[in-house]
Amino acid sequence: MSETAANVEPVGKREKTKVANRQAILIAARAVFAELGYEAATVRDIIRGTELASGTFYNYFKSKEEVFDALADDGARRFRPILRMARENANSFADYLHSAFVAYFHFIVQDNQLEGKPIEERRPHILRMDTPEMTAVYQEVRQSLEDAIAHGDAPHVDADYLACACIGIAQEVGSAMLRRSPHDIDAAADFVTGLLLKGLLGAARKS
Amino acid sequence: MSETAANVEPVGKREKTKVANRQAILIAARAVFAELGYEAATVRDIIRGTELASGTFYNYFKSKEEVFDALADDGARRFRPILRMARENANSFADYLHSAFVAYFHFIVQDNQLEGKPIEERRPHILRMDTPEMTAVYQEVRQSLEDAIAHGDAPHVDADYLACACIGIAQEVGSAMLRRSPHDIDAAADFVTGLLLKGLLGAARKS
DNA sequence: TTGCAAATTGACGTTTCGTCACTTTTGTGA
DNA sequence: TCACAAAAGTGACGAAACGTCAATTTGCAA
Numbered sequence: 304m305s306e307t308a309a310n311v312e313p314v315g316k317r318e319k320t321k322v323a324n325r326q327a328i329l330i331a332a333r334a335v336f337a338e339l340g341y342e343a344a345t346v347r348d349i350i351r352g353t354e355l356a357s358g359t360f361y362n363y364f365k366s367k368e369e370v371f372d373a374l375a376d377d378g379a380r381r382f383r384p385i386l387r388m389a390r391e392n393a394n395s396f397a398d399y400l401h402s403a404f405v406a407y408f409h410f411i412v413q414d415n416q417l418e419g420k421p422i423e424e425r426r427p428h429i430l431r432m433d434t435p436e437m438t439a440v441y442q443e444v445r446q447s448l449e450d451a452i453a454h455g456d457a458p459h460v461d462a463d464y465l466a467c468a469c470i471g472i473a474q475e476v477g478s479a480m481l482r483r484s485p486h487d488i489d490a491a492a493d494f495v496t497g498l499l500l501k502g503l504l505g506a507a508r509k510s
Numbered sequence: 511m512s513e514t515a516a517n518v519e520p521v522g523k524r525e526k527t528k529v530a531n532r533q534a535i536l537i538a539a540r541a542v543f544a545e546l547g548y549e550a551a552t553v554r555d556i557i558r559g560t561e562l563a564s565g566t567f568y569n570y571f572k573s574k575e576e577v578f579d580a581l582a583d584d585g586a587r588r589f590r591p592i593l594r595m596a597r598e599n600a601n602s603f604a605d606y607l608h609s610a611f612v613a614y615f616h617f618i619v620q621d622n623q624l625e626g627k628p629i630e631e632r633r634p635h636i637l638r639m640d641t642p643e644m645t646a647v648y649q650e651v652r653q654s655l656e657d658a659i660a661h662g663d664a665p666h667v668d669a670d671y672l673a674c675a676c677i678g679i680a681q682e683v684g685s686a687m688l689r690r691s692p693h694d695i696d697a698a699a700d701f702v703t704g705l706l707l708k709g710l711l712g713a714a715r716k717s
Numbered sequence: 718t719t720g721c722a723a724a725t726t727g728a729c730g731t732t733t734c735g736t737c738a739c740t741t742t743t744g745t746g747a
Numbered sequence: 748t749c750a751c752a753a754a755a756g757t758g759a760c761g762a763a764a765c766g767t768c769a770a771t772t773t774g775c776a777a
Contacts, residue, residue: 317743317754324755341636342575345733356757361735368549371635433630464701467682475678476671494671502709524723524774531724552764563726568766 325363327353329377332370341371372434379436382410383443390447396456397500399447400469404492407473412486432470444469469499532570534560536584539577544626548578548634578634579641586643589617590650597654603663604707606654607676611699614680619693629688651676676706 331352335344346367350360364370389406393399432441445466451457472495480491538559542551553574557567571577592613600606622629639648652673658664679702687698 315744320742321755342573342634346735347733357734358736358758359756362755365735366549368635460705461701464683464686464698465705467686468679468702468705471678471680471682472675473678474682475674479670479674491671494668495675498667498672498675498706498709500709502705502707522775527773528724553766554764564765565727565767566725569724572766 324353324355324359327355328360328363328370329374332367333374336371336374341367376434376436378414379434379440382407383436383440385410386440386443390443396451397496399451400499401492401496403444403447404473404495405488408477408480408486408488408491411477411481412488415481441466441470472498531560531562531566534562535567535570535577536581539574540581541624541626543578543581543632544624547627547631548574549631575634579638582638583641583643585617585621586641586647589614590643590647592617593647593650597650603658604703606658607706608699608703610651610654611680611702612695615684615687615693615695615698618684618688619695622688629685648673648677679705 328349332344332349335348335352339348344367346360347357349367349370350357364373385406386403389402390399393402432438445462448457448460448465448469449462452459452462476491476495480486480488535556539551539556542555542559546555551574553567554564556574556577557564571580593610596609596613597606600609626632639645652669655664655667655672655676656669659666659669683698683702687693687695
C-alpha cells in the first residue's frame with residue numbers, strides 16, 4: 304500500500320506529471336531508505352531510482368530531509384481518516400480508545416510488512432512530530448480526549464500530557480508488538496487500553 | 511552537566527589524551543547539534559569545535575551518526591546509576607515509579623540546558639534505541655517491573671509491554687514538559703505515576 | 718638516549734551537493 | 748493549426764564535505 308492520499312484533480316498534463324514525479328521520488332526514496340538506511344542514502348541514490356534528472360529533484364524537495372518529512376507526513380495523512388472513523392463509530396470512551404489503538408497497530412503492521420524484504424530494524428517508528436499532518440494527528444487525539452473530559456466520559460486530566468502519553472505508548476508498545484511474531488494486535492490494544500483506563504490492574508493479563 | 515561517565519584509569523599520557531580527545535569531540539558535537547541541528551551539522555563543523563585535525567576525527571568515529579550514538583549511549587550510561595539508586599531507595603513500588611520518573615525528567619532537563627535549535631532538530635530523524643547502554647536501561651526497567659510482579663507489588667502484567675509503555679510515556683510526556691515553562695518535574699511525575707498505577711482516575715488533577 | 722609503535726596532521730582525490738543556463742514540453746489564444 | 752510564453756526538465760559545473768594516507772610528531776620502554 305504505497306499509494307498516497309492524492310487529493311483531487313488529475314486534469315491537465317502539467318499537473319498530472321507533477322503529481323507523478325513527486326510520487327515517483329517518494330516511492331524511490333522509500334525503497335532507498337529501506338535498502339541503504341536513511342543516513343547512508345543520498346539524493347542521487349533517490350533520483351537514480353526514478354527516470355528524472357538530478358536537477359529535477361530540487362524542483363520538488365529541498366533535501367533528503369524534506370523527502371523524509373513528506374513520507375512521514377504522508378503516513379499521518381493516511382492515518383488520520385482512520386482515526387476519525389474510530390472516533391465517530393465508537394459508542395463509549397473505552398471503545399474509542401480501544402479501536403483507536405487497534406487502528407494504529409493495524410496501520411503500522413500494514414505499513415511495515417510491504418516495506419522491506421530486508422526486515423529493517425532500521426525503521427522504528429520514532430518519527431518527527433512536527434510535520435503538519437503529524438501535528439494534526441496529535442491535535443485530533445487531544446481534541447478527542449478533551450471532548451471526552453467535557454462530556455464526563457473521562458476524568459479531568461491534563462489533556463496535553465494524556466495525548467502525549469497515548470502517543471508514546473502507541474509508538475513504543477507498537478514497536479514491541481512488531482518485534483513479536485505473530486503480531487497480536489488485539490492483545491496489544493487490550494493491554495494499552497486497560498492500562499490507560501485502570502492502570503496496572505487494568506493491564507493485568509486476562510488469563 | 512556535560513561530564514561523561516569516564517570509567518577507569520587515567521594513567522599513561524597516551525590513554526589520557528585519547529580519552530580527552532574523544533571527550534572533546536563529543537562535547538563539540540553536542541554544541542554543534544544544538545546550534546545547527548543534527549541534519550545540518552557536518553563532521554567538519556564538529557572538529558572545528560576542537561583543536562584537532564580533520565583526519566583525527568576518523569580515529570575516533572566513523573561518522574556523525576556514530577558520534578550521535580555515542581552521545582546517546584553516554585547519556586544512558588550516566589542515567590543508569592541514577593535509575594538504580596531510585597530503585598534501591600524506594601520503599602514501595604509506587605515510590606519506585608515516581609522517583610524513577612522524577613529522576614528521568616530531572617535528567618532531561620539538565621541534559622537540554624544548551625541553547626540553540628529546538629530539541630527535535632538536535633536529533634537524527636531515525637533514532638536508534640539499540641545502543642548497548644540504551645538496551646541496558648530497558649533491561650533495568652523491565653527487571654524492576656518483573657521483580658515487583660514477582661514480589662506481589664504489582665499485578666501480573668506483560669513486563670515487556672509495560673516497560674515499553676513506561677519508556678514511551680517518559681519520552682513523550684518528558685518532551686511535552688520541556689516545551690512548557692517553567693518545567694514542572696513533580697507535576698509531570700505525578701501525572702504519569704498516577705496514570706500507570708490507577709489509570710485515568712489516577713492521572714486526574716489533584717486540584 | 719634511542720628506536721619503535723601509536724597517534725596526529727592536513728593535503729588530496731573522490732563523492733555529493735545545489736545551481737543555473739539551456740532545452741523541451743505544455744497550455745493558450747490568434 | 749501555429750506561434751509564443753510560461754513552466755518544467757536536464758545535466759554540467761563549481762563549491763563543499765567526505766574519507767584516506769604518506770609524512771610527521773608524540774609517547775613509552777628498553
